[in-house]
Structures are given as structure tokens and as C-alpha cells.
Amino acid sequence: MTDRTIIIIGFAVVFAAVAIAVTYSLLRRDRLATIGETLAHLTRTRTARVIAVLIWAWLGWHFLAR
Amino acid sequence: MTLDAAWTRILLVSALVATALVGAAFAPHGWPATIAVLVPATVVLVLAARRPTEAAQPSPRLHRGVLVWSLLVTAGLTWEAYAFVRQPDWSRASYADPTLSTLLDPVLEHGPLRVVGWLVWLWAGWRLVTR
Numbered sequence: 001m002t003d004r005t006i007i008i009i010g011f012a013v014v015f016a017a018v019a020i021a022v023t024y025s026l027l028r029r030d031r032l033a034t035i036g037e038t039l040a041h042l043t044r045t046r047t048a049r050v051i052a053v054l055i056w057a058w059l060g061w062h063f064l065a066r
Numbered sequence: 067m068t069l070d071a072a073w074t075r076i077l078l079v080s081a082l083v084a085t086a087l088v089g090a091a092f093a094p095h096g097w098p099a100t101i102a103v104l105v106p107a108t109v110v111l112v113l114a115a116r117r118p119t120e121a122a123q124p125s126p127r128l129h130r131g132v133l134v135w136s137l138l139v140t141a142g143l144t145w146e147a148y149a150f151v152r153q154p155d156w157s158r159a160s161y162a163d164p165t166l167s168t169l170l171d172p173v174l175e176h177g178p179l180r181v182v183g184w185l186v187w188l189w190a191g192w193r194l195v196t197r
Contacts, residue, residue: 002162003152003162003163004161004162004163004164007145007148007149007152007163007164008164008169010145010148010149011142011145011166011169014138014141014142014145017138017141018138018142021134021135021138025131025134029127030127031127031130032127032130032131032134033125033127033128033130033131033132034131035131035135036193036197037128037131038128038131038132038135039135039194039197040197041122041123041124041128041131041132042132043194044119044120044121044122045119045120046114046115046117046118046119049114049115049117049194049195050111050114050115052114052194053107053110053111053114053191053194053195054111056107056110056187056190056191056194057103057104057107057110057111057191059187060103060106060107060187060191061100061103061104061107062167063167063170063174063183063187064089064094064099064103064174064180064183064184064187065092065094065095065096065099065100065102065103066094066095066100066167
């Protein structure tokens, strides 16, 4: 197995775990907050919100413009 | 939903789609694409800075959410860092040890999926300041 394959499998495992967590949070809202609710909770202060927006802006530049 | 709210939503979606189409029209690795990212980023940053701090309403499900999503983000970032440090030259993308951006580059460089990438990014930014 090549390094490339191992790295791609690693990303696939992380994305599969995210997909499972998203599904679970949507089906059992009483047990687990969705990613949107969690993000809204973490960014309720102005400082945290600005930091989150700066990270979002960097991601946009990195993936779409760089 | 009132008529005003419906029109506001239609205008917002139209603006997001138009911005995505304009942004996707610029090829990556250039100043036009960078400016196309900077314009909506500045708008969202201003909206984020103007919005006041909200009171916390903690609950067990929210605590579990913070734990689970933090663990998943950490796992993703750790794997990205692993792929990044394995690259022979950190300033150049490696086929053998691809980072997430190396894997997504062919998809996001041109074509309809570039527009989808723009739409997802713009929608995420809008949600950051409107939730």
C-alpha cells in the first residue's frame, strides 16, 4: 500500500466519522448538538465570531484563490 | 414566511449565486480570485464584528457537541498535518503525500464543482453571522 493510499484512506475515515456524527446529531437532537448549533454556541462572543470568520476567510482563499 | 421575508431570502440566494458565479469565473492562483474572496470576506467580517455578544445557554447536548465536533476537527487537522509534513518540499504539492487541498485542487480549479465550492464557502460564511 502506497503512502498516497494510506493518506487518502485516513481522510476517508475522518469524513466517514463526520458523516456518522452529522447523521446522529440530526436523528438524536436531544443527545447531540448539530455542528451548526455547536458552532453558534462557540461563536456567541464577538471575538470568537471574528476569529471564526477569519479562519473561514483563510479557508476560502486557500481552497478557491491560492 | 411573510412576503418581505420571502423576497429577502430570494435576494440573498441570488446574491450568493451571483457572487459564486463571479468568483468561480476567476482562475485560482491570481489576484482577481484573491480579490473575489476578499470582498465577501470583508462583508462577513463587518457583520460579525457588529453583532453583539449573546448569552450562553449551555446544556448537556451542547457540551457533548463541543466534545464530539472538537475531536473530529482535531482528527482532521492532525491527519492534514501528517500529510503536510510528509511532503518532500513543504512549498510544493506532493502527489505521493497529498494534503486535502492537493486532493481537492483538481476538483475546485474549474468547472461546475468550482461553483459548488464557492457556494458552500459563501453559505458557511453567511451561516456564521446569521445563526
